[in-house]
Amino acid sequence: MRRSVPASSLALIACLCAADAGAQSASGTATAAVDAAALAQVDPELRAVLAQIPALTLDGSNVQAVRRAPPPPTLPPPAVQPLERYIEGGAGNPRLRVLIFDPAPERGGKPAVLHLHGGGYVVGVPEVVMPELQRLASALEVVVVSVDYRLAPEHPTPAGLDDAYAALGWLHRSADALGVDSARIALLGESAGAGLAAAVALRARDRGEHSIRLQVLRYPMLDDRTTLRSAPAHVGRYIWNEGSNAYGWTSVLGRTPTMDTAPAEAVPARVSDLRGLPPTWMGVGALDLFAQEDLAFAARLIEAGVPVELQVVPGAYHGFDIMSGQARVSREFSASWQAALRRALSKD
Numbered sequence: 001m002r003r004s005v006p007a008s009s010l011a012l013i014a015c016l017c018a019a020d021a022g023a024q025s026a027s028g029t030a031t032a033a034v035d036a037a038a039l040a041q042v043d044p045e046l047r048a049v050l051a052q053i054p055a056l057t058l059d060g061s062n063v064q065a066v067r068r069a070p071p072p073p074t075l076p077p078p079a080v081q082p083l084e085r086y087i088e089g090g091a092g093n094p095r096l097r098v099l100i101f102d103p104a105p106e107r108g109g110k111p112a113v114l115h116l117h118g119g120g121y122v123v124g125v126p127e128v129v130m131p132e133l134q135r136l137a138s139a140l141e142v143v144v145v146s147v148d149y150r151l152a153p154e155h156p157t158p159a160g161l162d163d164a165y166a167a168l169g170w171l172h173r174s175a176d177a178l179g180v181d182s183a184r185i186a187l188l189g190e191s192a193g194a195g196l197a198a199a200v201a202l203r204a205r206d207r208g209e210h211s212i213r214l215q216v217l218r219y220p221m222l223d224d225r226t227t228l229r230s231a232p233a234h235v236g237r238y239i240w241n242e243g244s245n246a247y248g249w250t251s252v253l254g255r256t257p258t259m260d261t262a263p264a265e266a267v268p269a270r271v272s273d274l275r276g277l278p279p280t281w282m283g284v285g286a287l288d289l290f291a292q293e294d295l296a297f298a299a300r301l302i303e304a305g306v307p308v309e310l311q312v313v314p315g316a317y318h319g320f321d322i323m324s325g326q327a328r329v330s331r332e333f334s335a336s337w338q339a340a341l342r343r344a345l346s347k348d
Contacts, residue, residue: 038234041287043315045327050238050317057243060153063122067151071127080137082130087170089150090162097148098167099126101137102179111184111213111345112175114168115146116200118191118319120221120240120248121160122152129190129322140342143180145171149196152251157266160252164200168210184345186214187278188337191240191290191319192248194220198268198297205276212278214344216337219284219318223269223293224249224257236289238317245289269297274304281309281340283333285316311336 039047058066074082082099089096104110115133117124126133126146137144149163168185175182189197194217204210227246236242249257253266264270280301284294291312298310313320313329321330 035237038237038287041234041315042238042317043313043320043327043329045329046316046320046324049323053238055241057241057247058120058122059243059247063247066123071125072131074127075131075134079131079134082134088166090159090166093150093159093163093166096163096166098170099130099133099146099148100178101133101144101146103137103141103143105179108176108179109181110141110143110179111186112143112145112171112178112180113140113186113188113341113345114164114171114197114200115144116149116164116187116189116193116196117146118189118193118221119151120244121192121196121252122248124151124193132322136338140338140345142341142345143178152248153254156254157252157263160196161199161203161265164196165203168200168204168212172210183211184213184347185211186216186341186344187212188216188218188341189220190218190322192221194218195222195268198222199265201277202268202271203265214341215278215280216341217280217282217294218321218337219288219290220268220282220294220297221245221248221290222267222297224253224262224267225259225269226289226293227257228259231289231292235287235291236318238287239320239323240289240318242289269293274300274306277301277304277306279307279309279344281311281337283311283313283337285313285318285320287316288318290318309336309340 080101080103082101085098085100086095087098088094117126117128126148133144133146147164147167150159171185172182187197187200197215198217198220201212201215204212227249253262262270282294282298284291298308301308313333316329321333324330
């Protein structure tokens with residue numbers, strides 16, 4: 001049976017594709033050979049969805065259309081239903097929107113997960129992964145708080161980080177009212193959201209506040225210098241490519257990335273000392289543009305004495321678990337990070 005792309009992903013792709021079919025059909029034999037060779041490295045179960053996705057690059061001409069794309073529908077009851085709430089955000093943002101998923105509002109002492117969505121720091125809302133968050137809250141019996149942080153380029157660094165950190169502080173301060181055990185809070189993010197989660201953990205360490213049990217980093221966007229290096233031909237070809245990556249980093253930094261410097265808080269990979277960070281689960285596909293930067297960051301965490309569980313998925317591209325959630329590698333990937341969350345958030 002052929003699997004279709006999730007509705008939200010198709011909507012985003014449709015907006016991105018101001019398709020120039022002529023340009024694609026005019027590509028030469030050499031390009032076709034490279035495409036075939038790259039596709040051959042993709043896990044067979046992850047290939048079908050790629051046939052529905054033309055080559056895309058996110059930039060200033062299509063970012064607003066992507067933001068307008070409708071998210072997937074909320075799962076109906078008995079699935080956990082989201083509660084929308086506004087809290088004090090970072091500087092200049094008095095109304096930060098969060099979605100709260102509480103599987104048992106009447107019960108206290110629950111663990112919690114602060115979730116940060118992906119989107120290259122330039123697109124995305126919590127609703128894009130709404131069904132996943134609904135299932136997560138129920139399966140792990142945790143309160144999930146997902147943050148609608150400010151996006152670049154309108155709000156470059158540190159706006160998104162300030163919002164995410166403000167949400168972590170609010171979650172700790174409101175633990176009793178939310179029925180949350182403040183000693184059992186974890187961070188979860190995918191792509192840019194995972195990069196933001198890493199930045200939140202670093203700020204919490206530096207300020208000596210807001211304990212974090214675990215950070216779950218799904219193919220995190222950690223290093224602006226990846227935009228300055230050429231990737232192998234088979235890496236970063238699908239879903240998130242070099243052009244999109246350059247646009248995302250340029251937008252969030254407020255300037256083109258350079259090798260020399262960048263605000264360390266905006267670029268976790270540039271932080272020199274990684275000691276004292278929370279235990280980390282990190283996963284990435286071997287064909288993901290972020291694979292090398294993620295592996296390098298994981299190695300540095302290990303050198304710094306941080307407990308790390310690392311999963312590299314052969315034949316997987318960026319966002320594979322969302323695009324092809326029923327594939328075996330996707331199910332195993334999701335089971336791994338959810339098991340890590342369950343273990344970390346269990347009572348001592």
